[in-house]
Amino acid sequence: MEKYMKAIRENVCAICVDSNEMGECKLTEKELCAVELFFPQILEIVQKSNDRDYDLFEKALKEDVCKKCRASTDGDYCYLREDSNCALDRYFPLIVEIIHKVDAGKL
Numbered sequence: 001m002e003k004y005m006k007a008i009r010e011n012v013c014a015i016c017v018d019s020n021e022m023g024e025c026k027l028t029e030k031e032l033c034a035v036e037l038f039f040p041q042i043l044e045i046v047q048k049s050n051d052r053d054y055d056l057f058e059k060a061l062k063e064d065v066c067k068k069c070r071a072s073t074d075g076d077y078c079y080l081r082e083d084s085n086c087a088l089d090r091y092f093p094l095i096v097e098i099i100h101k102v103d104a105g106k107l
């Protein structure tokens with residue numbers, strides 16, 4: 001798991017709008033980063049799919065992640081997603097690429 005998180009920190013946190021110029025997360029303890037919080041579920045969703053069907057990914061994310069996330073009551077509507085304030089939602093295509101690269105030994 002650590003190799004994935006290292007790649008996420010170096011490639012997602014580094015460009016995330018919620019990080020400082022050093023790539024360090026600026027979120028407070030009261031805020032949440034769904035990428036960090038739900039990374040095992042995200043990894044499973046990406047690795048068990050052979051293709052890159054983002055409609056299927058979105059469905060799986062809503063079912064397996066958003067329903068468990070405190071920002072959403074039903075998994076479907078999320079005020080953070082509405083405001084582009086969820087890093088998972090913002091950077092999901094990049095996260096998929098990173099997971100595939102780590103699995104291919106390219107990161």
Ligand code: SF4
Binds near residue numbers: 013017024027036087
């Ligand atoms: S919000 Fe998440 S993705 Fe963004 S810098 Fe913080 S930990 Fe990284």
Ligand code: SF4
Binds near residue numbers: 087
């Ligand atoms: S979109 Fe909302 S409910 Fe889903 S993971 Fe992000 S913050 Fe949580």
